[in-house]
Amino acid sequence: MRIHFLLPGLHRVHRGAEVAFEAVATEIAKLGLDEVKLVGSGDPIPDRPYDFQRIGLIPRERFERAPKFPPFRSESIDEEATWVLNALRHYRSRDADITLTCSYPFVNWMLTRWPPGGKRPAHVFVTQNGDWPAYAENSEYKLFRCDGLVCTNPIYFERNEARWPSVLIPNGMNPERFSPGAPVRARFGLPEDRPVVLMVSALIDSKRVLDGMRAVARIPDAELVVAGDGPLRDQFDALGKELMPGRFRRMTLPLAEMPNLYRSADVMLHPTFHESFGNVYAEALAIGVPVVAHDYAVTRWIFGDGYPGLVDAADSDAITAAVSKAIKEGKPDALARAAAGAERFSWRNIARQYRDFLVEVHDRHRAARR
Structure with a gap:
């Protein structure tokens, strides 16, 4: 053909x-x-x-x-x-x-x-x-x-x-690129002494990046990194300066660098209510990064029923609690799921x-x- x-x-x-x-x-x-x-x-x-x-x-x-x-x-x-x-x-x-x-x-x-x-x-x-x-x-x-x-x-x-x-x-995703590995925070100028919360998302309303920032801002010392761009960039920067000065950053990276950025994060947050699929879910799953996302049919199909990071993303307190829990204890569970996720996707x-x-x-x- x-x-x-x-x-x-x-x-x-x-x-x-x-x-x-x-x-x-x-x-x-x-x-x-x-x-x-x-x-x-x-x-x-x-x-x-x-x-x-x-x-x-x-x-x-x-x-x-x-x-x-x-x-x-x-x-x-x-x-x-x-x-x-x-x-x-x-x-x-x-x-x-x-x-x-x-x-x-x-x-x-x-x-x-x-x-x-x-x-x-x-x-x-x-x-x-x-x-x-x-x-x-x-x-x-x-x-x-x-x-x-x-x-x-x-x-x-x-x-x-x-x-x-x-x-x-x-x-x-490509399992040869998206696989577990050591963090390389220095490459991205990320701090070694505080937890890093990653959002990989366009800065548009439907991705709810500003809502994610509000939830992460309540976690003491957490560093928020957003990999993406879009029309909400100025609002994102202004809200960051208000809620978590010195603890947030926005960046755009070549595709080849994304696996290292995932590996450098403690948790990936994706609070949108709906995705057609969400490549970021498969990428984070294969690398072994804990994910916090909205609990609905699509994410349950991707991660499986009972995945610990699925919450009602309309509840900001629930997002904060899930991100905090993932930072403290989510890595071993996420790494245990990585191989099966890489094969499936x-x-x-x-x-x-x-x-x-x-x-x-x-x-x-x-x-x-x-």
Whole structure:
């Protein structure tokens, strides 16, 4: 098959969806059975086993203060629109047998409705950023189409399996990189004499980074480190100066440095109420870092029932208590779970699940066209 992954941020940023697509594409290409191509806005990366096509865009940071109205509901959709305008001129879907994206609305529309009346390859939508395009029937969501749906958590699968040909496949991590190891705090300028609480998150409302800071601020001497960026950066810095001066920092790191940052933390906090999957869960699990997160169906599916760090994240006191407990006694339990987590969420295993589903979708699409 000729498999094309399309996402505006590919090879330019290292958010969860981009990391997932690049990892799955790499592992499928290594099998040597298919022609794999990624289409994004970054530059080609040497020694990757797939082809890459660069299409430019206007980055979302330029749209943070732009007016919001349907379908331009966020700066990420504004960015996507500029990328698609360029892609319509430079990308040829007829060169693919099957396409994948997790970007809606404009990338999905381009791959399922353009050119009008023309023959198009089979299209798979991946719920990396949510499944509402697949089931919502209002506004621009009623124009959603796909030939197959990859659901990244069981809630999405149960909600959509009767609507679209669907499969449940989690995200993952590279166990060769994300594995237990010694902390290297000096590399990041982190203190050796106080506990380090890590949040790996975009600075946006849905991630609840400010709520996490409020909970950590009540733990004496705890150092809060946030690896990420976003429009709440100024509010984060201002709140840190107010609540925990000298005990917080914000940083952005190359992807290759993230395993060492995890190893340097005593606990990872992720207080969002909802994630499509959350690569950070699998990464922290495989490295053996205790995790404190919201207790709901997705995190129970990832960590297992009874995981000690799952709490009601709406309760700030509960977050504080869980983080404090994880700092004092959570490391041995987390390390004991690391090997099983690494095996379950290995990108190699996950990519094989993807390819099996892509074969099914491609064969069904080809039979329908006949």
